[in-house]
Amino acid sequence: MGGALTGLRVLDLSRVLAGPWASQTLADMGAEVIKIERPGAGDDTRGWGPPYAKDSAGNDTSEAAYYLSANRGKKSLTIDITKPEGQDVIRQLAAKCDVVLENFKVGGLAKYGLDYTSLCAINPGIVYCSITGFGQDGPYKDRPGYDFMIQAMGGLMSVTGAPDQDTGGQPMKVGVAVVDIFTGLYAAVGILAAVRHRDATGEGQYIDLALLDVQTAILANQGMNFLTTGKAPGRLGNAHPNIVPYEAFPTADGYIILAVGNDSQFKSFCAVAGIDHLADDERYATNRSRVAHRETLVPLIRQAMVMKATDDWIAILETANVPCGPINTLDRVFDNPQVKHRDTVRYLDHPTAGKVPTVANPIKFSKTPIMDETAPPMLGQHSEEVLRETVKLSDEQIAQLRAIGII
Structure with a gap:
């Protein structure tokens, strides 16, 4: 039995965390995700270590743990999208995909003819999701956005950390990149809603998703505490603003x-x-x-x-x-009997590391269980497979693209 999203094909032009988290979520549920990476370099997070996965001899591989955390279940295709030949390959792929996901700066893909307007002309049913720091319009639209700065700008750090009067009291970021993670999850939800609409009407659509918008949305009760009183809540350390003890x-x-x-x-x-x-x-x-x-x-x-x-x-x-x-520290978390019982940690076959651990998707389906996950791909691991089977290029055409440095 396939996953719930078997048959859905995603063209993933994103990198780092928010976009890859969205596409990993879709891949977990059965979607085919084609991850486009720069030849010779790939996703920045491949080098965001240590730590790195180890090979059988105990030596570091080229796969950082950070990269491994967000790229399970995908196919890696290296394409130089700055060249016309690479752009043409992307357009051929987009014609055969249901979803395009990207996190380039505003207007960054238009110069390559890979923006929504261009790809929609090829595939009117395409669902195209753009993730940026501040959205496609507004006074900040051209600014870069990173999780840490968005946690600060979006108010999360103003309610996280000990009060100023406590020893060491200061604003604090959350220990993981929660804005990126939440943005990835909102992206996955938005994409699935747009696919549902596409299936009903035949019309694709554009999704504009901003880190700052997400951070503001997930202020949840703290945001409403302010909006209902006009008083900005402060930092309470580990205490709760609305419940005691x-x-x-x-x-x-x-x-x-x-x-x-x-x-x-x-x-x-x-x-x-x-x-x-x-x-x-x-x-x-x-x-x-x-x-x-x-x-x-x-x-x-x-x-x-x-x-x-x-x-x-x-x-x-x-x-x-x-x-x-x-x-709990993380060693106690992963040794917890409930965590073990829920099959939270799994080990996936990897070409150089033998086995790599992964933290399983927490969604438990009764009819379409998440299964058959594959390890995050090596750089360009599936280039020839995707070009041959999806784009239908011949061996000679693939060899030519490789010869001129497109793949």
Whole structure:
């Protein structure tokens, strides 16, 4: 049985993370993704290491872990799109694809005749998704956009990190490139919606997706906290602006996360923590009142939490149905029995590394399960296959393209 997107062909002109994350998501679900790369260089992330995948002798391969994280299940075709011959190959591919994905700067592909208007003339049903920092219009449209700077400009860093008055308090970025990841997921969702429309009407369309737009959208409750009050929320460290207690607390040997989401859970927590009287105190009996009095409540909880070790607290709190958890390092994450049970880490055959690990797509389909993933491709690994089978070029034509440096 094929994946849910078997038969969908994606021409992926993107590189680095946001675009490749979108196309990897589509590939996981069965789409054929043809990744276009620069001859001799490829996607920038191939060299974003260490660490790199190791060969059988323990030596570094040319595949950085960063690249491996976002390019599973694709075919790599090297094409010099700056040359007319390369542009012609891309146009031939676009005529036989359902989707084009790119993250060039605004207008960057128009000079090559590879923009939406040009490719739509060849294939009116094409779904063409452009990812940029700031979108195709507006005063910032020509600026480059990178995850770190967008986290700052889009407000995420203003609500992430410890308050200024705390030791070391300063704005902080998230530990992974969440704007790129979310943009990739929004791109995949948008592409599938446009494909659904294309299948119903025969009409393709253009998708304009901006990192800043995505960052603003995923402010979620924090964005609405501002819009409903006119007051910009600040940094609370690990605390939650709308729920108390909902943060990290020190224990006798480390830290634990308490995520008390309602008044019943708070009452249960107080009972097992030996602070029953707080649940009946009018200052703390409801979440509204706990948020208003967090400055007096949180120190009282801290005093109780430091009396036991983290694992002891988890055993007690889970029995009382109080949401909690440890702050795991990644070695503990991947050794977690639940993570193992969910088959989160898989190993894929690789031409030079033997096997490379991958973190599986988390979507669990009942009818079209994600299966038969392939390792991220070596640079140009599928060039001749794609040109021969999809573009229908002869061996002589492929040899000529190689001779003049197009592939």
